[in-house]
Amino acid sequence: MKEMVRVAVDAMGGDHAPEEIVRGAVDAVKERSDIMVILVGQEESVNSELAKYEYPKEQIEVRNATEIIEMAEPPVVAIRRKKDSSIVVAMNMVKHGEADAFVSAGSTGAVLAGGQLIVGRIKGIERPPLAPLIPTKNGVSLLVDCGANVDARPSHLVQFAQMGSIYMEHVVGIKNPRVAIVNIGAEEEKGNALVKETFPLLKECEGINFIGSIEAREIPNGAADVIVCEAFVGNVILKLYEGLSSTLISTIKKGLMSTVKSKIGAALALPALKKTLKSFDASAYGGAPLLGCKGLVVKTHGSAKAIEVKNSIIQCVTFSEQAINDKIRENILSEEG
Amino acid sequence: MKEMVRVAVDAMGGDHAPEEIVRGAVDAVKERSDIMVILVGQEESVNSELAKYEYPKEQIEVRNATEIIEMAEPPVVAIRRKKDSSIVVAMNMVKHGEADAFVSAGSTGAVLAGGQLIVGRIKGIERPPLAPLIPTKNGVSLLVDCGANVDARPSHLVQFAQMGSIYMEHVVGIKNPRVAIVNIGAEEEKGNALVKETFPLLKECEGINFIGSIEAREIPNGAADVIVCEAFVGNVILKLYEGLSSTLISTIKKGLMSTVKSKIGAALALPALKKTLKSFDASAYGGAPLLGCKGLVVKTHGSAKAIEVKNSIIQCVTFSEQAINDKIRENILSEEG
Numbered sequence: 304m305k306e307m308v309r310v311a312v313d314a315m316g317g318d319h320a321p322e323e324i325v326r327g328a329v330d331a332v333k334e335r336s337d338i339m340v341i342l343v344g345q346e347e348s349v350n351s352e353l354a355k356y357e358y359p360k361e362q363i364e365v366r367n368a369t370e371i372i373e374m375a376e377p378p379v380v381a382i383r384r385k386k387d388s389s390i391v392v393a394m395n396m397v398k399h400g401e402a403d404a405f406v407s408a409g410s411t412g413a414v415l416a417g418g419q420l421i422v423g424r425i426k427g428i429e430r431p432p433l434a435p436l437i438p439t440k441n442g443v444s445l446l447v448d449c450g451a452n453v454d455a456r457p458s459h460l461v462q463f464a465q466m467g468s469i470y471m472e473h474v475v476g477i478k479n480p481r482v483a484i485v486n487i488g489a490e491e492e493k494g495n496a497l498v499k500e501t502f503p504l505l506k507e508c509e510g511i512n513f514i515g516s517i518e519a520r521e522i523p524n525g526a527a528d529v530i531v532c533e534a535f536v537g538n539v540i541l542k543l544y545e546g547l548s549s550t551l552i553s554t555i556k557k558g559l560m561s562t563v564k565s566k567i568g569a570a571l572a573l574p575a576l577k578k579t580l581k582s583f584d585a586s587a588y589g590g591a592p593l594l595g596c597k598g599l600v601v602k603t604h605g606s607a608k609a610i611e612v613k614n615s616i617i618q619c620v621t622f623s624e625q626a627i628n629d630k631i632r633e634n635i636l637s638e639e640g
Numbered sequence: 641m642k643e644m645v646r647v648a649v650d651a652m653g654g655d656h657a658p659e660e661i662v663r664g665a666v667d668a669v670k671e672r673s674d675i676m677v678i679l680v681g682q683e684e685s686v687n688s689e690l691a692k693y694e695y696p697k698e699q700i701e702v703r704n705a706t707e708i709i710e711m712a713e714p715p716v717v718a719i720r721r722k723k724d725s726s727i728v729v730a731m732n733m734v735k736h737g738e739a740d741a742f743v744s745a746g747s748t749g750a751v752l753a754g755g756q757l758i759v760g761r762i763k764g765i766e767r768p769p770l771a772p773l774i775p776t777k778n779g780v781s782l783l784v785d786c787g788a789n790v791d792a793r794p795s796h797l798v799q800f801a802q803m804g805s806i807y808m809e810h811v812v813g814i815k816n817p818r819v820a821i822v823n824i825g826a827e828e829e830k831g832n833a834l835v836k837e838t839f840p841l842l843k844e845c846e847g848i849n850f851i852g853s854i855e856a857r858e859i860p861n862g863a864a865d866v867i868v869c870e871a872f873v874g875n876v877i878l879k880l881y882e883g884l885s886s887t888l889i890s891t892i893k894k895g896l897m898s899t900v901k902s903k904i905g906a907a908l909a910l911p912a913l914k915k916t917l918k919s920f921d922a923s924a925y926g927g928a929p930l931l932g933c934k935g936l937v938v939k940t941h942g943s944a945k946a947i948e949v950k951n952s953i954i955q956c957v958t959f960s961e962q963a964i965n966d967k968i969r970e971n972i973l974s975e976e977g
Contacts, residue, residue: 487790519883523883543881546859550777554920555892558912558915559913571901571902575901576892578898583888
């Protein structure tokens with residue numbers, strides 16, 4: 304029998320906690336017998352949610368944590384003060400080997416701070432980046448870093464490229480993933496100071512398939528598998544993706560309702576249209592791992608519903624089975640040695 | 641009678657030069673009797689294009705320029721060496737008062753370099769930003785800077801906000817335009833070093849309506865009229881806008897062709913759909929002015945067709961009639977004094 308992957312889940316984090324979080328956990332264990340979920344949060348409300356469902360009882364545990372870190376709290380202060388918050392309790396479980404992974408839809412800042420301060424970085428990793436999968440015309444690309452480390456240095460970006468490659472190859476299953484750096488032109492001499500310094504380092508870096516610069520225009524085309532950038536730019540890309548997709552979709556819907564003829568057309572076309580648009584919905588791809596921490600930390604969208612929570616939990620199994628952190632460790636050690 | 645606005649147009653720049661450029665110039669003078677266009681480029685080919693059309697002859701002149709600056713040439717070198725290129729000749733006309741404005745679909749780098757080196761900055765302006773209008777749910781917003789000055793300083797961003805406000809108020813006609821700085825969160829303490837330094841300066845800056853940070857997600861919603869950011873980020877926003885819109889649109893079209901039912905629906909819905917999507921086409925809004933130069937310099941898209949060229953030329957009239965540069969000059973002088 305395969306070993307169980309133990310995933311601690313922040314039952315109190317996100318816009319739809321605890322309802323959707325608990326439901327996502329239930330759906331995950333119903334789908335996979337190799338997952339053990341520990342729901343961390345206010346026991347009473349978690350248990351009353353759990354009572355709504357039928358599921359294999361031995362696959363879900365509840366761990367009490369009385370405090371909640373709010374979205375607006377300063378992350379580092381919150382992590383230090385709220386020792387009995389769901390995030391701190393769950394991260395300590397990962398740190399002490401009681402859980403293999405942690406999934407949260409709560410405060411991004413707190414998850415990032417906790418990843419560094421509680422779970423800790425793999426030796427040799429300078430800065431753990433947040434790396435979501437974003438939809439493209441042909442599939443998905445990994446965007447590293449999308450918000451963890453503003454004002455990064457060139458050496459950080461090189462590690463992002465290395466860790467991103469390992470993730471795309473072993474978790475997503477893309478052989479020899481193409482790595483590109485976000486730039487404002489395709490030529491090597493273009494860019495800001497950070498990109499100009501990083502470019503030659505990426506060119507020299509062994510073990511990655513660096514294909515050069517990528518302009519933002521080419522990202523939705525799927526022109527690279529691992530898209531490297533510093534966190535401010537990555538965050539702008541991720542947020543604009545969300546904003547522009549939803550604005551375009553609502554504009555299109557409004558447009559389709561503008562004439563009687565188009566309304567009839569819309570009714571006929573809607574199922575196909577919905578399917579298409581769904582493929583461009585970033586939330587379908589589970590959570591964003593914080594790469595390079597000693598245990599797996601996955602941040603899922605604040606607005607995550609059960610489906611995204613379930614996907615994020617299941618993603619932890621692949622990550623764990625593929626022993627991604629061992630691969631990152633070996634890779635970085637060999638670089639240093 | 642109103643005075644004519646004299647617009648020098650780079651007849652050799654862009655993917656569709658000289659055909660579409662000449663056609664755009666012809667369309668502009670047919671639409672407006674207050675514009676005089678000087679087509680700058682290789683005389684023979686420009687004249688043979690012009691010969692195709694009927695138009696008020698007294699409103700178009702041709703000025704010979706034998707050289708062409710290619711897209712791939714290093715901009716500053718090209719501007720210095722190719723003294724008889726269409727860009728250099730036309731910019732010298734603006735410098736010497738023979739033209740009020742310059743429109744080019746050619747090399748962005750060369751236009752930016754020429755704007756600074758030949759036309760020159762208004763006294764007090766540290767860096768002229770490139771400021772395109774981008775489509776939103778409700779209209780348009782001005783994105784400054786979208787590619788002119790990477791690694792900008794806080795004082796540059798403050799001037800971008802001031803010049804952008806003047807432009808939106810007097811050229812686009814938005815009273816008391818809302819100014820926001822692109823950030824990775826809505827709170828004042830968020831951001832990278834540049835944004836954190838710039839934020840308090842914008843708060844203190846008189847004469848602008850600063851509303852705080854804007855996350856990229858809110859840009860397509862039209863949450864601000866003037867969107868301030870440094871050039872690398874602005875370029876990423878602009879390019880992703882283009883890339884994501886066109887990818888989504890092609891994905892939607894493909895989706896609509898996937899079933900017989902949806903094909904019929906698509907046929908009925910297509911006219912309304914096209915109209916909607918057109919409102920999200922950035923090229924419809926003319927060119928991007930390089931704000932803060934002594935004469936008006938407008939960069940239009942490399943793939944510009946006649947319609948965008950025409951719009952860019954007509955835009956120069958509003959700019960000139962509203963005496964935008966005088967307003968910038970007064971505003972900056974009063975800041976310094």
